[in-house]
Amino acid sequence: MHNIFVYCEIDEGQVADVSLELLTKGRKLANELDCKLEAAVIGHNLKGIEKEIFSYGVDILHLADDKRLAPYTTLPHTHLVVNLFQKIKPDVALFGATSVGRDLAPRVASKMKCGLTADCTSLVIGDHKDNKSGKEYKSLLYQIRPAFGGNIIATIINPETRPQMATVREGVMKREIFDKTHKGSLKTIKVDELLTDDLFPVQILERHMEKKKINIKVSPIIVSGGYGVGSKENFELLYELAEVLGGEVGASRAAVDAGFADHERQVGQTGVTVRPKLYIACGISGAVQHTAGMSESAKIIAINNDPKAPINQIADYSIIGDIEDIIPKMIKFYKKNTK
Amino acid sequence: MSFRIIVLAKQVPDTRNVGKDAMKADGTVNRGALEAIFNPEDLHALEQALLIKEKRKDAEVILLTMGPPRAADIIREALYRGADKGYLITDRKFAGSDTLATSYVLSLAVKKLAPFHLVIAGRQAIDGDTAQVGPQVAEKLSLPQVTYTEKFIEIKDKEVSIQRRLERGVETVSTPLPALVTVHSSAASCRPRNARLLMKFKHARTISELQEETKDYTEMLNNKPYLQIDEWGVSDIDAGEEQLGLSGSPTKVKKIENVVFAAKESTLLSSEDNDIDRLMKELIDSHVVG
Numbered sequence: 308m309h310n311i312f313v314y315c316e317i318d319e320g321q322v323a324d325v326s327l328e329l330l331t332k333g334r335k336l337a338n339e340l341d342c343k344l345e346a347a348v349i350g351h352n353l354k355g356i357e358k359e360i361f362s363y364g365v366d367i368l369h370l371a372d373d374k375r376l377a378p379y380t381t382l383p384h385t386h387l388v389v390n391l392f393q394k395i396k397p398d399v400a401l402f403g404a405t406s407v408g409r410d411l412a413p414r415v416a417s418k419m420k421c422g423l424t425a426d427c428t429s430l431v432i433g434d435h436k437d438n439k440s441g442k443e444y445k446s447l448l449y450q451i452r453p454a455f456g457g458n459i460i461a462t463i464i465n466p467e468t469r470p471q472m473a474t475v476r477e478g479v480m481k482r483e484i485f486d487k488t489h490k491g492s493l494k495t496i497k498v499d500e501l502l503t504d505d506l507f508p509v510q511i512l513e514r515h516m517e518k519k520k521i522n523i524k525v526s527p528i529i530v531s532g533g534y535g536v537g538s539k540e541n542f543e544l545l546y547e548l549a550e551v552l553g554g555e556v557g558a559s560r561a562a563v564d565a566g567f568a569d570h571e572r573q574v575g576q577t578g579v580t581v582r583p584k585l586y587i588a589c590g591i592s593g594a595v596q597h598t599a600g601m602s603e604s605a606k607i608i609a610i611n612n613d614p615k616a617p618i619n620q621i622a623d624y625s626i627i628g629d630i631e632d633i634i635p636k637m638i639k640f641y642k643k644n645t646k
Numbered sequence: 647m648s649f650r651i652i653v654l655a656k657q658v659p660d661t662r663n664v665g666k667d668a669m670k671a672d673g674t675v676n677r678g679a680l681e682a683i684f685n686p687e688d689l690h691a692l693e694q695a696l697l698i699k700e701k702r703k704d705a706e707v708i709l710l711t712m713g714p715p716r717a718a719d720i721i722r723e724a725l726y727r728g729a730d731k732g733y734l735i736t737d738r739k740f741a742g743s744d745t746l747a748t749s750y751v752l753s754l755a756v757k758k759l760a761p762f763h764l765v766i767a768g769r770q771a772i773d774g775d776t777a778q779v780g781p782q783v784a785e786k787l788s789l790p791q792v793t794y795t796e797k798f799i800e801i802k803d804k805e806v807s808i809q810r811r812l813e814r815g816v817e818t819v820s821t822p823l824p825a826l827v828t829v830h831s832s833a834a835s836c837r838p839r840n841a842r843l844l845m846k847f848k849h850a851r852t853i854s855e856l857q858e859e860t861k862d863y864t865e866m867l868n869n870k871p872y873l874q875i876d877e878w879g880v881s882d883i884d885a886g887e888e889q890l891g892l893s894g895s896p897t898k899v900k901k902i903e904n905v906v907f908a909a910k911e912s913t914l915l916s917s918e919d920n921d922i923d924r925l926m927k928e929l930i931d932s933h934v935v936g
Contacts, residue, residue: 378817381781381791406812410793413778417749417785422896425776435900449900455661455773460903468896508790509821512807516815528935552935577775585934606934608925619912624925628917636919640926645936 310343310367311336312397312470314388315360316407317350317377319516322359325403325477332430332480333401334364339432340446342398343367347391347496349384351377357493364485369395371496375507378514379407382506385414390501392419392470399448400470401430408474416472422465423472424450428479428580428599435464447471453576458595478524478579521555521571528554528585531574531601534561535590535611536630542567544634545589551638557581559597562590575600589630593618610634648706649803651695652756654767654783655688655709655724657717661772684720687768689836691829695766696728696837698801706730708759712740712751715854721875725847726839731872733759734852737879739890745774747894749782754883756787764806765826769794780828790821793828852877 311333316323330346337344343366348356353372360368371387388411392400400415402408404426416423429451435444448471450463465471523529530549532542542556549556558568560575574581575597586604591597593609593616601607602621609622610633619625626633659680692709699705709724711717712735721732735755743751756765765784770777777793784791796811799818807820811832849866852875856863867874880887888894915921930936 380819381793385785406794406810409777410781410791413745413776413781414785414791416778417746417782420746420896422744422746423776423778424897425774425778450897454775455659458661458904461899462901462903463897464900465896466898508825509792509819511817511819513818514815515817516812518814585929606929614914619914622912624913624915626915626917626921626925633917633922636917636922637926640923641930641935644927644930 309396309398309469310345311340312392312395312400313344313346313365314400314402314408314411315346315348316379316403316405317348317353317356319518320352322348322356323403323405323477324482324522325405325408325475327359327363328477328480328482329401329403329475330360330363330365331483331485332475333399334485336399336430336432336448337364337366340398345369345395345397347371347388349376349387349496350379351375357491361489361491362484362487364489366491367494368491369494369496371498373498373502375502376498378511379411380507380509380511381410381414382508383502384411385418386506387496387498387501388415389418391496397470400472402472402474404474404476412472412474419468419470419472421468421470421472422463423474424452424463424465425474427452427473427475428460428576430473430475435466437466442466448473453595453599476579478581481582523555523557523572523574524579524581526555526581527583528552528587529557529574529581529583529601529604530554530587530589531557531559531591532562532567532589533559533591533597534565534567535592536562536567537590539567541630544630548587548634548638551641552585554583554585557586557601559591559594561594588618588622589634591618592616593621647704647761649698649702649704650759650762651698651705651707651764651766652759652762653688653692653695653707653709653724653729654752654756654765654780655692655711655720656685656768656771657682657711657713657720658685658771658773659683682716682719684723685768685771687770687829687831688720689768690831690833691766691768691827692724692727692729693834693836694795694798694827694829695764697834698764698798699728701801708733710735710752710755710759712736712748712755715852718852718855718875721852722847722850723839725850726844727837728840728843732850732875734875734877735879735883736852736854736877737890739880739887742892742895743890744895744897745776745778745782746896747890749779749786750889750894751883751885752779753783753786754885755878756783758878758883761824763823765789765824767826767828769828769830777828780826784826787826790825791828792819792821792825794830795827796830796833847873849873850875
């Protein structure tokens, strides 16, 4: 059985968004390859968690429930995943590029001696012919990711080793329920037989987690600011426009680095990928780092005082001028002409 | 026995400052146009080691880097900041290594420096952003790992406690030693070069560098043996050749593309009232907003 596998991460008792996004992608890959979608949840108090997971099209769910497994620590999770891989031999294995996935996946890959590609932005099935040996490979996973600070896009393959492992950041893939009535089979991992004391050298002494505050990915309208906005004070204008239009505020990496906005608002390769119906880019020059995370927006308006800024090339409308001048005019017209 | 800390570091092209001449006409990266720097998060890792050295008189900080001969630059940078010694792992046979092959080589070199207490590395390098080498070295050495480290809370002989910086909070963990730790960019920045150490180590050289030098270093090295930077190749670390370079790397690069976005039909507007009003009217009429 050579299936697609997704490691489902548990975040504050819920299946993490990134895992649901990976299940959505995994289901599509499984359909294309005509194989099954398998997943594992490793944690504690997981009763009933299968219901949501099955609705994303999972055929086989492996469950490891034990109080020693939550919160996440490296070695027990690695041990259970490696043990499972040796048994089910998946063709493809996907992990979220979170602090958990990026801690776990490399350790698993090292143990399995297989290839792992971090932070993929696209996963596609394709064939490959090795030019040297002439050997042909069918239906490999093309792991596509930006490299070199985002200036190149590399397609990585693992021709010889299995599973073909990849991590993907939250917000990069779309999340869609496959079928609310889809029923998979549930398999319980015999935790007691597998967990030994030597897997627990690292002890968690204390944890302070904050609730997730904002999630700009789900917003249909995003007003985003770059370094050109100039200051944290000027960002207030963006918040005002976003509120009036019923949207959220996003930011470029440069604006976040300059302290104008929080990291959770960052759009781009090192932030989230967004696909709103309207994206208003204010004072954003349009570096690849940023546009890679928003170029699929349905409509793009760029407000910039540089007519040559690269953002204008992907914008549907480019307004040349200062945001201090333009945004209040937009707010004024909108308020006057809508209820 | 000293409290030995091995810092893993990488020399990387400065991808944060990619200028216009960074891409060649054929679309490939012009590595020569990018400055080679000490990977930023590895500097944070070095600082954590130096902070421990301030607290513990018996601490010894060793910098280990794998790379081409010119990566000796970052060993000198580490010596100028307070590291005690550096090793350059270099061999043509390492070329084309992915993270698995790299971690294999580094794990063998670390093993050769045993007994040690801590291996500290940056979380990730800016040319690849994978964050894989740290955990993979830990796995190959069967060491516990603590990633995303922000600071060390307590250092004991056989155990440390560490604060980790996660997406939405912090976590404090303890781990027995030896252990491997990767350091996050939110950790303390690295101290600058120390003028006295700069004078002391500015002539530190590897064997490959000495072969390039016109000046005769023989007498200087006899008087000051600490100026010799050790260089290890495949045979020094007893590496299995099939696990190195391209043959030891399960991941293959199938294709590299330059990032170019296709230009769309774009409407250029001014900041005049009628232009803005027209745009907003169109957005409202087409139900994009409202």
